[in-house]
Amino acid sequence: MRDADLQEIRALPLFRDMGEAPFADLMRGAYHQNFPAQVTLIEEGRPADFLHIVTDGAVELFARWSNRETTLAVARPVSTFILAACINDAPYLMSARTMTSSRIAMVPGADLRAAFLKDAAFAQAIVGELAGCYRSVVRHAKNIKLRSSKERLAAFLIGEAEKAGQGSSFELPFEKRILASYLGMTPENLSRALKQLKDEGVMVDGATVRFHDVDRIRAIAMPGRLMDECV
Amino acid sequence: MRDADLQEIRALPLFRDMGEAPFADLMRGAYHQNFPAQVTLIEEGRPADFLHIVTDGAVELFARWSNRETTLAVARPVSTFILAACINDAPYLMSARTMTSSRIAMVPGADLRAAFLKDAAFAQAIVGELAGCYRSVVRHAKNIKLRSSKERLAAFLIGEAEKAGQGSSFELPFEKRILASYLGMTPENLSRALKQLKDEGVMVDGATVRFHDVDRIRAIAMPGRLMDECV
DNA sequence: TTCAGTTTTTGACTTGGATCAAGAAAAACT
């Protein structure tokens, strides 16, 4: 692996505090590769061989059942995914595919478990990461079960606006098709929900979104740290 | 805390492998109390002060938003809940209330984090528990997003039958009202879904359920380890 | 018991969101 790549991974909260030697051991068996868009990295049901880390691009985490498919999360740089399956040495519960051309580091699960036993700081970081992942899925489940699709969309838009900073407009971070799946609705319904929000002062042009009056959208989404990552 | 209680908690996967001394330290600051039914143990949004362990009874984990409420899980003996919030020292994302009269052990979150740093075996157990919790919420989210309510009900019944063993009938483990909320539907709709399953050979008498032909229900639920805890 | 308060069921009705089908608009190729 290239030195610059190592630096980047080293900077992740997950690896930041671990000792030099364990980190070097861990990375010895790791790969770092480029993938084109739409490549399946992980298939649900398979044994969890590698911890994956997106260092560039974007990865969709999704699940399939009986001819249906749903997006459960989108991993963007720099973050890890499917840590839980690796730790438990259990089959993946989600599939993963690249959304754009992406750069992915892969750390063998066995090495991960070994490093975890040797390095206390790493163990602590893993627990923190895992707890964070857990809380994020709980939020997703609450979102789906408690809000209507219009409310979910409003909450998502508020969150993106928040992330984008104080600029008056922002871009949707991925295709509407995937956003719909993530929000638990059909693309058709997303399109209509977007039109409904137009009446509430949301201007949409392609992937560009602008709020006429943020507070009106807030009133629909009623975002809060108990359901939304950002408030 | 009574010695018998300590034994019981000690036997949990979470505490089984930790050293004598750290376990004793951890339990020194812990409480073990009886609560009547319908007592709110935890309110979402509050800072996570204690790890809770149900040693007897049953606890509903639920969330509220804008006048709506949903059950996210039911904790039964002997298991822990809201570990993630304690570990991350973050606000609870779920509320908890006793469903029946219950016995709950409470371990201060600060002690938990300290023990975690001192005892490697405990750290490992926490990671395993946390990964298990994570996977269980992912399953819940998949269940809600991918299956229809009739399918969710069928899957739930198959799971319960599995747990109950080879007897020809089993009991619903809690009120239908709560089951409906857990499965993400209204009580009225659960009632109707149950009636639909009657046509598929599910006999329901109060809380007692009996399958005429399990395979017919399996064909609806299509259970699998990627979405259901038991197959 | 009886009575009050639940929970569960049922019926009638409404609605949010899915489905189907067909254009329009972008992207992604030659």
Added chain:
DNA sequence: AGTTTTTCTTGATCCAAGTCAAAAACTGAA
């Protein structure tokens, strides 16, 4: 540029599931 493919939108229709209302069946206390 033009052509193909995919994504996005729109309209029409349908259905699963929610809502409202009121019985029926439990539960638990006096």
